[in-house]
Amino acid sequence: MKVVLMMLSLFSGSAWAVIDGHKYPFDDVESAARFEQLSEDLRCPKCQNQNLADSNSPVAADLRDKVYELMQEGQSDTEIVDYLVARYGDFVRYKPPFRLDTFLLWAGPAILFGFGLLLIIGLRRQQKQPTAELTVDEQARLDEIKAKLKNDTQLHKSTPSQKDTGA
Amino acid sequence: MNRILLFVPLAIFALMGITFWVGLGIEDKTSLPSPLIDHPFPEFELGVVEDGRTLTTADLQGKPALVNVWATWCPTCKAEHAFLNELAADGVRIVGINYKDDVEKARDWLAAFGNPYDYNLSDPKGKLGLELGVYGAPETFLVDADGIIRAKHIGDLNADVWKKLKPQFDAMSGAEQ
Numbered sequence: 001m002k003v004v005l006m007m008l009s010l011f012s013g014s015a016w017a018v019i020d021g022h023k024y025p026f027d028d029v030e031s032a033a034r035f036e037q038l039s040e041d042l043r044c045p046k047c048q049n050q051n052l053a054d055s056n057s058p059v060a061a062d063l064r065d066k067v068y069e070l071m072q073e074g075q076s077d078t079e080i081v082d083y084l085v086a087r088y089g090d091f092v093r094y095k096p097p098f099r100l101d102t103f104l105l106w107a108g109p110a111i112l113f114g115f116g117l118l119l120i121i122g123l124r125r126q127q128k129q130p131t132a133e134l135t136v137d138e139q140a141r142l143d144e145i146k147a148k149l150k151n152d153t154q155l156h157k158s159t160p161s162q163k164d165t166g167a
Numbered sequence: 168m169n170r171i172l173l174f175v176p177l178a179i180f181a182l183m184g185i186t187f188w189v190g191l192g193i194e195d196k197t198s199l200p201s202p203l204i205d206h207p208f209p210e211f212e213l214g215v216v217e218d219g220r221t222l223t224t225a226d227l228q229g230k231p232a233l234v235n236v237w238a239t240w241c242p243t244c245k246a247e248h249a250f251l252n253e254l255a256a257d258g259v260r261i262v263g264i265n266y267k268d269d270v271e272k273a274r275d276w277l278a279a280f281g282n283p284y285d286y287n288l289s290d291p292k293g294k295l296g297l298e299l300g301v302y303g304a305p306e307t308f309l310v311d312a313d314g315i316i317r318a319k320h321i322g323d324l325n326a327d328v329w330k331k332l333k334p335q336f337d338a339m340s341g342a343e344q
Binding site: 045046058059062063066085086087088089090091119123126 | 169172175199200201202203267293296297298299300301302303
C-alpha cells in the first residue's frame with residue numbers, strides 16, 4: 001500500500017513526454033501534451049515526410065531538444081514556431097502561412113471548385129435549350145415516332161410467346 | 168460548341184500535367200530556401216579547432232568568405248574537400264564550421280587531407296548549426312565583408328556549383344576593394 005501511494009504521488013507531481021527513447025520531463029501533464037503537439041506540428045527539414053516526433057534523424061532530435069529548451073524558458077507555441085521558421089524557413093511548418101506567394105495553395109481548391117460548378121451550370125443550360133425550341137410540327141412528329149417505337153417494341157415482345165405457342 | 172466542350176477534360180488534364188511536371192520534376196526538394204539570406208550571420212563565440220583560441224562574429228567580418236559546414240562523419244564533405252583545397256589555393260577565403268564533431272578527429276582529418284580553411288570553428292553540439300538552419304552537412308554560405316549572408320548552397324561544393332556562385336562572390340570581393 002505504501003508503495004502504491006508513493007507511485008501515485010510521483011505521477012501527480014510530474015509528467016514525461018517520451019520521443020524516440022528520449023525522456024523529456026515536465027512539471028505538469030499540460031506541458032507534456034503541448035510538447036508532443038508541437039513535435040507533431042513541426043516538420044523535420046531532413047526527412048521531409050516526417051514530423052519532429054516521428055523522425056529519428058539527428059537534426060530532428062536537435063530541434064526537439066531546442067523546442068524543449070525554449071518551452072522550459074517559458075516561450076509560447078507561436079514564439080517557438082517563429083524561432084524555428086526564422087532559421088529553417090516556412091518548411092518546418094506543416095501549415096503554411098497565408099501570403100501572396102501561398103495564395104494559390106490556399107485558394108486553389110475553392111477556385112477549382114467554382115470553375116467546376118460554373119462548367120456544370122453551363123452544360124446543364126445547353127442541354128435544356130434544344131427541347132425548348134421544338135415547334136408544334138416537330139413536336140407532332142416526335143409524338144408520331146414515339147408512338148411507332150412503342151408499337152414496335154410491343155410487337156417484339158410478343159414474338160417469343162408466339163414462338164412458344166408455335167412449338 | 169458541344170464539340171469544343173468535349174476537349175475541356177483533356178485541357179484540364181494537360182494543365183494539371185504541366186503543373187505537376189513543373190512542381191514535382193524541376194524543383195529540388197532536398198535543398199530548402201534559407202530564410203537567412205540577406206540577414207546578418209548569427210552571433211557566436213566558439214573555439215578554433217586548430218589552436219583553441221576563441222573567436223566571435225566580429226572576426227568573420229572584414230573580408231568576404233565562404234563559410235563551409237563540415238564534419239569528419241560526413242562522406243560528402245570528404246568528396247568536396249579536394250575542391251575546397253583548390254579554391255583556397257586560388258585565394259578564396261574559406262571559414263570552416265566543424266559541425267557536431269570531435270576536435271581531435273577534425274585535426275587528424277585536416278592533417279591528412281589538407282587544410283583549405285582560414286580557421287575552423289568548433290561546434291560540437293551543433294548550436295551554431297541550428298542558428299544557421301543547418302540540416303545536412305555539407306552546407307556552404309556566402310558571407311560578405313559586413314558579415315551578411317548572401318547565398319547558401321546545400322550539398323557538396325564542386326566546379327559546377329562554383330561556376331554559379333563565383334560571380335556573386337567576385338562581386339562581393341570587388342565591392343570591398
